[in-house]
Amino acid sequence: MPCSPPSANGLFSGPIMNETLTILEKPIFGTLAVIGTGLIGSSLARAARASKAVSHIIMSDASARVCERVRTLGIADSVYEDAAEAVREADFIILCVPVGACGTVMEAIAPFLRPGAVLSDTGSVKGAVMAQIGPFLPQQVTFVPGHPVAGTEYSGPDAGFSTLFHNRWCILTPDNQPDETVSQVQAFWEACGAKVEIMSASHHDLVLAITSHVPHLIAYNIVGTAADLETVTQSEVVKFSAGGFRDFTRIAASDPVMWRDIFLNNKGAVLEMLGRFNEDLAALARAIRWDDGNALLELFTRTRAIRRGVVEEGQ
């Protein structure tokens, strides 16, 4: 998996990288354990340290090679291969592993979680993650599931940066957890630069299916379709990519394991939204076939207005 620095005009980032985080006078949690040291985990460790949102940072990664790299980067106070070792002393634990690995990791760490500890995660799917974690959750541990809607097409601990979450939304799906703990987790994310929204897990999974999962699926798909053509060479596809295709290749360069897990774990909402997309695409294809220029013009004018909304929101 390539580890490259995020580009200044990369997917999701933007010109926020030079801004600084507010530094807290009093940490929100004592010891933070970040399980998983990829783009999200390593950005979180950097943001938590820069903002002094926690006083001590432990990180853990299943790969010895990656742990070594994290030590070299110096973004944690200590680094363990064994996730169970990492959580023993932690007040706040955040799982930053692919959605499909949450259950396994949770099973491994559950016996070692401190009573009173707060657990969270950063998975792009919330229903399936909650279902995986629930059965292993100790009674005296509070779980506040989370999802920062931020990322780049790069992976690995080198790809992280402290302002990744700046001005991005982090969705929490606490589902009846104590307000006080939810507020703590919210304050942590705000210290890391994010804006926080609270909603149900099922609504989250629907919203993200249309704003993130299906867009990724169709980007992966068109890049695959283009690569498989007999009539157009791969070098032509690359050469003339500035006509629109280029942006799809950037999205289709996102982490393969992470995205496999997202699709398999948000199957219902993804297939539902994909069904809607397909219906609309069939209508559009029909408008083209039957020369219905007005139908095309109406849609293309409407979508332009939505772009203005996105620009105004600063997303």
Place this chain on the structure above:
Amino acid sequence: MPCSPPSANGLFSGPIMNETLTILEKPIFGTLAVIGTGLIGSSLARAARASKAVSHIIMSDASARVCERVRTLGIADSVYEDAAEAVREADFIILCVPVGACGTVMEAIAPFLRPGAVLSDTGSVKGAVMAQIGPFLPQQVTFVPGHPVAGTEYSGPDAGFSTLFHNRWCILTPDNQPDETVSQVQAFWEACGAKVEIMSASHHDLVLAITSHVPHLIAYNIVGTAADLETVTQSEVVKFSAGGFRDFTRIAASDPVMWRDIFLNNKGAVLEMLGRFNEDLAALARAIRWDDGNALLELFTRTRAIRRGVVEEGQ
């Protein structure tokens, strides 16, 4: 139609905007007439002037208001509402109008073209444009169809900039025109910063269908699908757009009339490529439904490699 300056991290542009063009010692053509003063036409006028590729620039736009704006911008030596007036003295004429308007414009200007003049265009579809123009083409005028694969999501004369074509490909589909004239047109585009590739019109239309037209179609489509949902509000779609959707809204903000014309005029290739896209998407949906993680992982790993090709090519 909004006229905004191209953003530094906008859709097709990139960090090339500060680079300068090579200035020619001897112009390639005497008088250039640019018909249509939108993003492409106005960028072309700016590039031709900056590189001194021509000695005199005439522009024309059907809208009196737009002509006035072009005069204020000062990017042409003279500006006419009447295209016929604009071409009388021109040695080199480039049509920069939506693909669907080429025939009408050609019919209007044909009687006024000088013998020996060279005609070109910038349409994103080549077969249909050649079919529209052919019947009106005077015997002593040479037509070298062209398509610069460059653009942004902005429209209008204010959106243009002189380095839009820098390091981008311009495809010529001359179809048996004299080598000498084709070389002149090629030299003109190279002076404007582009790299030139020559191919047949039908191959061009196939290549662009997959690298540009279908990507735009599915971007317009998903933005429309998202806007029409009852279960997710439009404000949620905008708010959480950083998860991937945002990039689609940028593509779906492209000029509505230009894109309507492209789809209607490259119907065959677009519907063929869309058919391939749909087949592949159905297979992907099936892999998700039946938990075939390996199929997903295989595709997502392959598409990541194509991204590397695009980055290496600098497109």
